[in-house]
Amino acid sequence: MPKSETDYEYEPFAQTEEYQRVNREIVSGWVETIASQGAGGVRALVDVACGVGTMAKLFLESLPEAWSRPTVTLVDMSPQAIDQARARVEPEVPAVDAICGRIQDVELPEAGYDVAIWGNGIHYLTADEQAAALNRLRPAIREGGWLLFNSAFTQESRPPETLQFYRAQISRAVRYLQSRGIRRERVEARPSSSTFLPAEHYAELLSQVGFSVQEVRTVAARLYQTAWEHISGFAQYAAGALHGYGTDVAAQAMRLAVGPAIEQYGVRDTEDRPYIQRNWLAAIARVG
Numbered sequence: 181m182p183k184s185e186t187d188y189e190y191e192p193f194a195q196t197e198e199y200q201r202v203n204r205e206i207v208s209g210w211v212e213t214i215a216s217q218g219a220g221g222v223r224a225l226v227d228v229a230c231g232v233g234t235m236a237k238l239f240l241e242s243l244p245e246a247w248s249r250p251t252v253t254l255v256d257m258s259p260q261a262i263d264q265a266r267a268r269v270e271p272e273v274p275a276v277d278a279i280c281g282r283i284q285d286v287e288l289p290e291a292g293y294d295v296a297i298w299g300n301g302i303h304y305l306t307a308d309e310q311a312a313a314l315n316r317l318r319p320a321i322r323e324g325g326w327l328l329f330n331s332a333f334t335q336e337s338r339p340p341e342t343l344q345f346y347r348a349q350i351s352r353a354v355r356y357l358q359s360r361g362i363r364r365e366r367v368e369a370r371p372s373s374s375t376f377l378p379a380e381h382y383a384e385l386l387s388q389v390g391f392s393v394q395e396v397r398t399v400a401a402r403l404y405q406t407a408w409e410h411i412s413g414f415a416q417y418a419a420g421a422l423h424g425y426g427t428d429v430a431a432q433a434m435r436l437a438v439g440p441a442i443e444q445y446g447v448r449d450t451e452d453r454p455y456i457q458r459n460w461l462a463a464i465a466r467v468g
């Protein structure tokens with residue numbers, strides 16, 4: 181059965197070893213920082229743009245054993261994502277709440293959370309929408325609380341020597357679509373996920389909104405063919421990389437183009453497996 185545009189298929193990529201490893205490293209670093217700064221526990225966590233709940237799960241796994249489990253609020257604009265996240269997080273915590281909507285529009289309780297975690301999603305918003313979202317989040321985090329976010333879509337995420345991989349993937353995908361007689365359907369603004377803002381932008385934005393920036397760092401990850409195929413098959417990624425085509429066909433074409441592009445431009449590991457390095461930005465900011 182063909183996929184519909186409302187299908188939400190992030191889980192295959194979120195379950196890859198590479199994605200789990202890099203996000204686990206980032207999240208456990210955040211928890212260490214929070215614990216080292218004297219926090220005795222986290223009572224309420226909000227997982228912004230929760231997807232399938234990966235960040236909440238990794239956060240729970242990283243908590244010191246002596247800490248009790250927090251309540252979790254899931255926020256995502258996709259109802260399917262919230263359903264998938266709820267199923268994974270609910271068995272682990274005392275209570276789960278969910279808010280379906282765009283983070284820049286939703287109502288959040290004042291000082292309702294100790295920690296807001298926003299994994300792999302801030303780049304979907306324009307700079308103005310990011311400011312609106314952070315202005316909503318800041319009063320929702322209690323004094324002394326934390327905002328934690330990461331993104332692999334910053335200016336620093338794609339080292340210059342890896343750009344030829346992306347170009348090769350896109351041109352192969354376009355050739356594939358043309359060979360099937362599929363043309364660009366819509367001339368539209370580029371989605372925000374295809375603009376790569378620098379780390380400096382995020383540090384400045386946090387300060388402008390009134391957060392105190394604790395750390396902005398880069399974490400490098402090796403992504404292998406299967407991970408690229410999964411992320412390329414995720415409609416929101418494909419729409420950013422190959423905009424103007426129907427998301428389902430774009431995702432299919434991008435996925436098929438991974439193999440030849442990574443064979444040609446991937447760096448070989450010691451087992452001769454090709455990979456492409458991708459850099460994650462990881463930011464920690466505090467209220468007050």
Ligand SMILES: C[S@@+](CC[C@H](N)C(=O)[O-])C[C@H]1O[C@@H](n2cnc3c(N)ncnc32)[C@H](O)[C@@H]1O
Nearest residue numbers: 229230231234256257258282283299300301304
């Ligand atoms: C790439 S997934 C990341 C999921 C998860 N946080 C993780 O780190 O694995 C991005 C998620 O952001 C959601 N999203 C995108 N824009 C959003 C917005 N403005 N408000 C709320 N959710 C949004 C998408 O529906 C998607 O579930």
